[in-house]
Amino acid sequence: MNRKQRRTAAKFGLASSGPYGRVAASPVPRSAADLLAAALQHHKAGRLADAEMHYRQILAVHPDHADAYSNLGVALKNQGKLDEAIAAYRKAIGIKPDLVAAHSNLGNALSDLGKFNEAVTAYREAIKLKPGHARAHADLGLALMGQGNLEESGAAYRKAIGIKPDYAEAYFNLANVLRDQDRLDEAVATYRRAIKIMPDLAEAHSNLGNVLRDQGKLDEAIAAFGQALTLKPALAEIHYNLANVLRDQGKLEEAAACSRQALVLNPGYAEAYGSLGNALKDQGKLGEALSYFRQSLVLNLDDSSAHSNLLFCLNYVDDISNGEIYKESVGWNERHAARYRPSDKAYNNERGSDRRLRIGYVSPDLRSHSVAYFLEPLLEGCDRQAVEVFCYAEVMRPDAVTARLQGLSDHWRVTVGMSDDEMAARIRADGIDVLVDLAGHTAHNRLLVFARKPAPVQVTWLGYPNTTGLGVIDYRLVDAVTDPNGEANACASEILLRLPGGFLCYGGPKGAPEPADPPCLKTGAVTFGSFNNPAKVSTATFDAWARLLTRLPEARLLLKGKSFADATTRALFIARLGERGVASERVELVAWVPDNAAHLALYQRIDIALDPFPYNGTTTTCEALWMGVPVVTLRGDRHAGRVGASLLSHSGLTDWIAGSVEDYVEIAVKLAGNPRHLHDLRRSLRLSLAASPLCDSKAFAGQIEAAFRKMWQQWKLNL
Numbered sequence: 001m002n003r004k005q006r007r008t009a010a011k012f013g014l015a016s017s018g019p020y021g022r023v024a025a026s027p028v029p030r031s032a033a034d035l036l037a038a039a040l041q042h043h044k045a046g047r048l049a050d051a052e053m054h055y056r057q058i059l060a061v062h063p064d065h066a067d068a069y070s071n072l073g074v075a076l077k078n079q080g081k082l083d084e085a086i087a088a089y090r091k092a093i094g095i096k097p098d099l100v101a102a103h104s105n106l107g108n109a110l111s112d113l114g115k116f117n118e119a120v121t122a123y124r125e126a127i128k129l130k131p132g133h134a135r136a137h138a139d140l141g142l143a144l145m146g147q148g149n150l151e152e153s154g155a156a157y158r159k160a161i162g163i164k165p166d167y168a169e170a171y172f173n174l175a176n177v178l179r180d181q182d183r184l185d186e187a188v189a190t191y192r193r194a195i196k197i198m199p200d201l202a203e204a205h206s207n208l209g210n211v212l213r214d215q216g217k218l219d220e221a222i223a224a225f226g227q228a229l230t231l232k233p234a235l236a237e238i239h240y241n242l243a244n245v246l247r248d249q250g251k252l253e254e255a256a257a258c259s260r261q262a263l264v265l266n267p268g269y270a271e272a273y274g275s276l277g278n279a280l281k282d283q284g285k286l287g288e289a290l291s292y293f294r295q296s297l298v299l300n301l302d303d304s305s306a307h308s309n310l311l312f313c314l315n316y317v318d319d320i321s322n323g324e325i326y327k328e329s330v331g332w333n334e335r336h337a338a339r340y341r342p343s344d345k346a347y348n349n350e351r352g353s354d355r356r357l358r359i360g361y362v363s364p365d366l367r368s369h370s371v372a373y374f375l376e377p378l379l380e381g382c383d384r385q386a387v388e389v390f391c392y393a394e395v396m397r398p399d400a401v402t403a404r405l406q407g408l409s410d411h412w413r414v415t416v417g418m419s420d421d422e423m424a425a426r427i428r429a430d431g432i433d434v435l436v437d438l439a440g441h442t443a444h445n446r447l448l449v450f451a452r453k454p455a456p457v458q459v460t461w462l463g464y465p466n467t468t469g470l471g472v473i474d475y476r477l478v479d480a481v482t483d484p485n486g487e488a489n490a491c492a493s494e495i496l497l498r499l500p501g502g503f504l505c506y507g508g509p510k511g512a513p514e515p516a517d518p519p520c521l522k523t524g525a526v527t528f529g530s531f532n533n534p535a536k537v538s539t540a541t542f543d544a545w546a547r548l549l550t551r552l553p554e555a556r557l558l559l560k561g562k563s564f565a566d567a568t569t570r571a572l573f574i575a576r577l578g579e580r581g582v583a584s585e586r587v588e589l590v591a592w593v594p595d596n597a598a599h600l601a602l603y604q605r606i607d608i609a610l611d612p613f614p615y616n617g618t619t620t621t622c623e624a625l626w627m628g629v630p631v632v633t634l635r636g637d638r639h640a641g642r643v644g645a646s647l648l649s650h651s652g653l654t655d656w657i658a659g660s661v662e663d664y665v666e667i668a669v670k671l672a673g674n675p676r677h678l679h680d681l682r683r684s685l686r687l688s689l690a691a692s693p694l695c696d697s698k699a700f701a702g703q704i705e706a707a708f709r710k711m712w713q714q715w716k717l718n719l
Contacts, residue, residue, distance in 0.1 A: 009210040009244060010237035010271065011176060012203035036068075043075060051075045066096035070105065077109050085109045100130045107139060116146035134164035141173055145180075148419050153177050168198035172207070179211050182396075182416040187211045202231035206238045213245045214396050221245045236266035243275045247282065250565030250592060255279040270299035274306045277313070281535050282562075283569045286317050304336040304448060308441035315466055315640050318538040318614050322466075322638040326491040329469025332441070333493065337451035337470050340420075347456045349433055351716060357708055359387045360432040360455065362415075363463065364394035364444035368401045368596070370619040371438050371463045376401075377507035378704060379408035381697030386705050390430055392423065394444055420448045427454035434708045437473065440464020457711045460494060461503070465615065465640035467492040475711055477704070479503040481646040482639045491638070497707055501693045502650035504643075505700035506622045508690060511597055515628030515686060516604040518678040525554040526672040529606030529629075531599075531620045534561040534569065536612040540661070544634075545610060546580030548665045552672055557582070558606050560599075562592035603627035607678055608671050616644040625651065625689050628682035630671055632656050634664045651692045 039054030055072040058065060073088035089106035092099055107122035123140035127133060141156035157174035161167050175190035191208040194201060209224035225242040232238065243258035259276035262269055277292035293310035300306065311332060314325045349358075365371035379389060390411040395402055406412045411430070415423050423446065427435060435455035439445035440463050450458055453472045460468050461477040468476075476494040479502045483489075489496060520526045528548065530537070537559075549555055557577070563569045574584045593599040600623060603609075609624040611617055611633035621631050621644055633644030635657055645657045656671075658664035671678065689695060 009213070010240050011179070011207055011210060012172075012237065039068075039071070043071065048075045048079050052079070064095050066092045066099055066102070069095065070099060070102040073102070073105055073109070077105070077112075082109050082113050086113075098129055100126050100133065100136075103129065104133070104136050104139065107136075107143060111139070111143050111146060114146065116143045119143040120147065132163055134160045134167055134170070137163065138167065138170045138173065141170070141177075145173070145177060148422070150177050150181055150417070154181075166197050168194045168201060168204075171197065172201065172204050175204075175211075176207065179207070179214070180417050182414065184211050184215050188215075200231050202228045202235060202238065205231065206235075206241055209241055209245065213241075213248065216397050218245055218249050234265055236262040236269050236272065239265065240269065240272045240275055243272070243279070247275070247279050250282075250562045252279045252283050252563060252566040253568040256283075268299055270296045270303060270306065273299065274303075274309055277309060281313050281316070282533075283566065283572060284535055284537060284563070285572075286313060286535070289313055290317070301335065304332070307332050307336060308445060308447070311441040311466075311469075312464070316535050316538065316615050318540045322491045325466055325638075326469070326493075329441075329467050330493060331469070333451075333469040333471060337448060337472070340448065340451040341472055342453050345453075347428075349431055349456060353713070353716075356385065357387050357433045357705075357712060358390060358431055359708060360390040360392055360427060360430065360435045361438055362392040362394070362435065362446050362449065363438035364396075364446075365438065365442075365463065366391060366393045366395050366402055366405050367397065367399050372401050372405060373509070373619055373622075374462055374504050374506060375438065376405060376408065377505045377695075377697035378701055379405065380507070381505070381699075381701030383701065383705060384410070387708070390432060392427070392446075394446060396444075415446065420446070420452065423449045424452040424454040433457060433712055434459060436461055437468070438463040440466070440468055456715050457708075459708075459711070465643065466638070467494060469493050474715075475707075477503050477707065478639060479646055479650075481649050482642045488639070497711070499700075499703050499707065501696070501699055501703055502646055504618070504647065504650075504694065505697055506626075506647075506689075506694050507697065508626055508686075508695065509596060509600060509623065512600050512626060513597060513604075515682045518607045518675065518682055519605055520607045520672075520675050521679060525556060526552065526607045527556045527558055527605060528608050528610050528668065528672075529558040529560070529603075530610045530612060530617075531560040531602070531623070532612050532617040534559065534563045534573065536615045536617070537573070538612065538614060540614070541612045542576050542580060544613075544661050544664055546577060546582050547661075548610075548668050549577075549582050549586065551665065551669055555672065556586050556588065558588045558590065558602075560590040560593070560602060564589040565591040600627060603629050608632065608668060610668065611644040614638065614641040616641055618643050618647070621647050622689075622694075625653075626686055628685045630656055630678070630681055630685070632658065632664060632668045632671070634658045634661065647694060650694045651689055 035054050035058050039051050043051035052075045055068050058068045069088050069092035073085040076085035076088055086109045089102045092102040103122050103126035107119040110119035110122060120143045123136055123143060126136045137156050137160035141153045144153035144156055154174055154177045157170045160170040171190055171194035175187045178187035178190055188211050191204050194204045205224050205228035209221040212221035212224060222245055225238055228238045239258045239262035243255045246255035256276055256279040259272050262272035273292045273296035277289040281289035290313055293313060296306040311328055314320055363371055389409045391409040392413045392415050394415045432455040434457045437450055437460040440460055442464050450470060450473055458473045459475045460473050471493060473494050475497045476492060478496050478498055480498050482503060483496050570589050573589060574587060577587055578584060603624055606629060609629050609631040611621060611631055613634045614636045616633060624631050633648060635645040636642055648654060648657050656667055658667055
């Protein structure tokens with residue numbers, strides 16, 4: 001998976017605009033002068049086939065004419081005949097080894113074919129012959145970037161700038177390198193320098209927008225994309241980039257419109273199909289989203305990120321079986337991962353039975369994110385005599401949570417900008433015994449690192465509610481509620497290791513406000529609520545909620561989600577409930593609240609939380625309980641639909657677990673009919689939750705460590 005795929009942004013790199021130097025007009029005997037003059041005239045006029053013919057006629061008579069071979073190479077390259085062009089450049093160099101333009105143009109043709117190692121050699125030879133040639137240094141930078149050699153690439157661009165201080169393209173490409181190195185402030189300054197020199201460089205405005213998005217400066221990013229579109233409105237990639245940042249803001253209809261415009265301009269733009277699919281998924285239009293994800297894959301079969309987007313979306317759909325998701329997951333492995341499985345299974349890890357194990361956690365979400373809320377208590381509770389913790393952080397915007405997690409780790413590795421091979425090598429060098437994936441098929445995952453099997457034991461846990469499909473991931477941590485023994489095994493590529501105390505541990509949000517009295521005591525009517533991702537509200541969930549609200553005509557429904565910043569999404573939800581007999585005045589839709597304390601305070605406005613299905617909430621369920629709000633959940637037929645049952649079971653709250661939609665409605669009606677009980681829960685639920693196995697970090701860490709030790713021992717037995 002390359003950086004472009006992980007960042008979901010189209011990044012421009014500026015290659016040379018044409019051949020080096022003028023097309024040579026070296027002296028030839030008088031008999032060939034007319035041919036050469038004609039060739040040059042055709043070449044300059046863009047009649048490349050005619051120019052090629054005349055160069056070949058000259059060479060038939062004068063086979064040692066180096067400039068004619070070099071010019072022929074240019075004509076061939078500009079016609080897309082790269083292999084023939086390379087042969088012509090090599091001929092020219094063989095005749096005249098000090099022909100700088102031939103070496104440099106050879107590098108261009110090799111770069112166009114992706115032969116970056118050979119291109120680097122050609123550019124270095126040109127630079128040896130002419131050290132002050134700024135463009136040769138700049139093009140060397142592009143080839144080195146193609147190799148993934150960012151340090152040397154940056155040095156080459158700086159050399160070009162040193163020779164030619166107003167070299168806008170070199171500044172631009174240097175900024176690209178800095179972005180890939182995660183040096184975002186420097187990248188912004190360097191893009192701005194390129195723009196100052198060349199204000200109409202639309203690609204620089206667009207790439208600047210991408211970096212500003214990485215920094216979370218979304219309004220500034222939109223302004224940069226707007227400037228880029230003013231300069232080049234027909235450039236599909238800019239519309240695509242703008243679509244991504246609008247989606248970040250929850251402006252889903254605008255994001256979808258930008259993706260559609262990108263597809264009007266470039267109907268074969270695979271990534272734009274994917275971005276349109278993401279916007280539609282967030283709006284809850286799952287069927288349409290899936291069709292666009294599939295079209296993206298048709299156009300680019302090797303795009304593992306697009307395939308992961310498809311898999312993730314399948315988990316939201318209530319009429320797709322878990323067996324179908326499993327089949328697609330195995331297909332992901334076969335298409336993207338299997339090729340990287342190493343034939344050499346030798347590891348240098350120490351084999352000692354009781355030694356301290358090296359555990360590596362890999363995640364893009366070691367920040368203010370749901371994954372971190374469940375990882376943090378594990379790291380707090382772990383026995384540092386038993387395990388040594390390594391965190392591999394694919395984190396674009398570190399925050400206070402990142403700092404806390406780093407403080408709980410023995411070793412912290414920033415992986416942003418690392419290729420999959422580089423990261424796998426780093427993990428091997430660290431001697432990791434058990435490597436844990438915390439992302440699955442969610443955004444910015446590093447599953448293709450796991451595909452290289454850099455650790456002897458590999459595990460997936462927490463961040464994704466289904467199998468990865470990868471044959472090289474040995475185990476998945478679950479529990480007996482989420483994945484009952486027997487029936488769940490058939491839909492998992494990993495061995496399911498069931499933790500006896502539950503597969504999650506919750507630490508409780510720091511700085512959470514105290515629970516308040518249930519609002520029904522003041523209003524006289526119950527307010528149901530769900531703060532889950534609106535995409536989780538399936539057709540079956542809408543049906544169940546409508547049945548409940550029909551049973552309780554005075555009750556209200558409050559839904560919160562980032563997608564509700566979008567007017568079209570709000571209208572869609574109101575319409576879907578209206579079709580089921582729920583009047584719009586009984587429904588309130590609240591957009592995303594960035595401040596966590598304000599988000600938690602919103603639970604004071606609901607009496608009872610409703611868990612969606614078939615994809616339950618996780619963090620939202622725990623937060624509701626922490627704020628004294630009971631949660632009604634429906635036990636489903638797969639892991640994603642049993643997380644609610646697991647959380648309630650390990651909190652001692654099994655009365656709120658329904659076995660059918662009818663039970664789900666009845667449990668909610670019963671809770672709504674007992675305001676005194678709701679009041680008492682506000683006073684007692686946080687304390688009982690904190691004392692439950694769900695919040696026992698020491699016990700949970702002990703179970704995890706025992707599981708890792710068991711996996712390690714099993715690996716040694718299998719040697």
